[in-house]
Amino acid sequence: MQSVDVVVIGAGFAGLTAARELGHAGLEVLTLEARDRVGGRTWTEYRLGHELELGANWVHWVQPHVWAEMTRYGREMIRSPRADEAYWRGADGSARQGTLDEFMTLIDAGQQLIIDDVRAAIPRGTEPTVGTIQELDHLSIQDRIDALGLDPESRAANESVWVGHVNAPLDQVGLSSALRWVAASGGHWQLMHEASSTYRVVDGMREFTARIAAHVAGEIRLNTQVVSVSSDAAGAIVETADGTQIRARRVVSTLPVNAVAGIRFEPALPEVWARQHAETVASQGTKVWLRASGHVPRFFAYGSQHDVFSVLKAEFHESDERGDYTLLVAFGPQHDRVDLDDLAGVQTAVDALRPGLDITEVTAHDWMTDPLARNTWMTHRPGQLTRDLAALQAPAGVVHFATTDNANLWGGFIDGAIESGLRESRRIADALRHG
Ligand SMILES: Cc1cc2nc3c(=O)[nH]c(=O)nc-3n(C[C@H](O)[C@H](O)[C@H](O)COP(=O)(O)OP(=O)(O)OC[C@H]3O[C@@H](n4cnc5c(N)ncnc54)[C@H](O)[C@@H]3O)c2cc1C
Numbered sequence: 001m002q003s004v005d006v007v008v009i010g011a012g013f014a015g016l017t018a019a020r021e022l023g024h025a026g027l028e029v030l031t032l033e034a035r036d037r038v039g040g041r042t043w044t045e046y047r048l049g050h051e052l053e054l055g056a057n058w059v060h061w062v063q064p065h066v067w068a069e070m071t072r073y074g075r076e077m078i079r080s081p082r083a084d085e086a087y088w089r090g091a092d093g094s095a096r097q098g099t100l101d102e103f104m105t106l107i108d109a110g111q112q113l114i115i116d117d118v119r120a121a122i123p124r125g126t127e128p129t130v131g132t133i134q135e136l137d138h139l140s141i142q143d144r145i146d147a148l149g150l151d152p153e154s155r156a157a158n159e160s161v162w163v164g165h166v167n168a169p170l171d172q173v174g175l176s177s178a179l180r181w182v183a184a185s186g187g188h189w190q191l192m193h194e195a196s197s198t199y200r201v202v203d204g205m206r207e208f209t210a211r212i213a214a215h216v217a218g219e220i221r222l223n224t225q226v227v228s229v230s231s232d233a234a235g236a237i238v239e240t241a242d243g244t245q246i247r248a249r250r251v252v253s254t255l256p257v258n259a260v261a262g263i264r265f266e267p268a269l270p271e272v273w274a275r276q277h278a279e280t281v282a283s284q285g286t287k288v289w290l291r292a293s294g295h296v297p298r299f300f301a302y303g304s305q306h307d308v309f310s311v312l313k314a315e316f317h318e319s320d321e322r323g324d325y326t327l328l329v330a331f332g333p334q335h336d337r338v339d340l341d342d343l344a345g346v347q348t349a350v351d352a353l354r355p356g357l358d359i360t361e362v363t364a365h366d367w368m369t370d371p372l373a374r375n376t377w378m379t380h381r382p383g384q385l386t387r388d389l390a391a392l393q394a395p396a397g398v399v400h401f402a403t404t405d406n407a408n409l410w411g412g413f414i415d416g417a418i419e420s421g422l423r424e425s426r427r428i429a430d431a432l433r434h435g
Pocket residue numbers: 009010011012013014015032033034035038039040041042054055056057058059196224225226227254255256259262263286287367371372373375376377378402403404405412413414415417
């Protein structure tokens with residue numbers, strides 16, 4: 001039986017970071033990844049005539065863990081195109097059109113009110129459970145908006161912005177997600193908007209993760225699904241789907257909370273994992289790429305949380321033998337509202353946000369039904385953050401947990417995944433050095 005110091009399960013950002021750091025600490029590491037590629041919920045694929053990010057796309061320099069990696073690997077960023085036109089739904093559900101500046105003016109006061117107490121709620125973004133968040137965590141984002149008494153036009157616009165951020169109906173998402181991400185952005189909601197949806201990585205996530213993978217000492221074994229982890233105080237036996245067993249002194253699981261039941265743990269995982277897995281986290285949306293005929297003026301459209309799409313945006317102008325076309329990216333708050341095989345239905349959903357487009361093709365990956373993910377970018381349900389975060393970070397014997405789901409600073413983002421990989425690799429290196 002192969003024997004290593006550490007088995008890392010999963011080669012997303014958390015797993016790649018953990019594996020690299022453990023190797024640098026002089027430990028023998030084996031990384032097991034069920035997919036045929038590294039990157040996890042980042043996935044650059046050539047579709048619709050373009051390299052598209054089917055998963056994560058945007059990074060920012062206020063995300064310190066990502067930015068350190070951007071610097072280390074010489075990655076550059078490029079701004080997503082600015083919108084010349086903005087579309088949104090009014091309080092009566094009818095379409096409004098204006099400039100992006102007009103939309104920003106409409107949401108300005110409400111956006112500030114939603115997070116106005118952020119400095120008391122989460123004074124330090126790196127400690128998201130310290131502050132008045134303890135008393136506020138039972139609230140959903142909808143509860144907060146309902147209590148503000150915004151005028152109906154402003155309220156509708158503010159709701160649409162937040163449903164775009166959190167990819168779930170607002171009554172299911174904790175206010176904590178809004179507060180912690182704004183806290184991570186120094187308390188400024190405008191900066192949080194920029195950080196979460198503006199700058200993408202030149203050459204894409206495929207190249208970014210390939211660079212990290214190239215620095216991982218030890219094998220990254222693809223197409224290798226872990227089915228069980230049996231551990232005691234001395235170490236663990238990790239079993240893969242083809243029956244191979246590997247002995248390890250420590251194990252790092254990078255599975256998202258929603259997907260953790262994909263592995264049978266013996267002894268069973270701590271109760272916090274079972275509970276949050278049963279509840280699921282709040283995020284449940286989707287990201288869809290669409291091809292529209294012609295070079296459509298750059299626009300940004302917001303739908304309501306009851307629409308199929310909450311956000312629609314013109315990203316790339318392209319041309320091929322069929323003529324000019326525009327690639328649009330859309331986000332929806334519930335993945336199962338979108339049927340990719342129903343182009344007419346997708347067209348209707350687009351018409352509701354931005355009339356006058358001719359949609360000819362559509363593509364996406366449904367991360368919510370993907371058994372290795374079952375999640376998009378994590379947002380918590382009310383109460384989950386303060387109740388569970390510390391317990392989710394704690395190792396269970398020789399089994400450690402590195403996932404963006406249990407990060408402190410940018411939980412739900414790539415930055416959080418890297419943070420968690422660094423945290424658990426340091427813990428293991430310390431333990432094995434002294435153990
Ligand atoms: C559509 C979408 C858009 C997003 N947009 C952004 C964005 O713009 N910016 C941003 O910062 N973040 C964004 N995110 C979130 C970001 O992608 C994640 O936070 C981050 O990639 C999570 O990294 P991770 O390593 O924690 O988890 P994952 O990337 O999910 O890695 C876990 C790995 O474990 C593997 N695995 C699972 N089960 C097993 C098993 N049994 N055996 C072996 N391997 C297994 C999986 O295949 C996967 O590779 C987005 C996510 C999605 C889905």
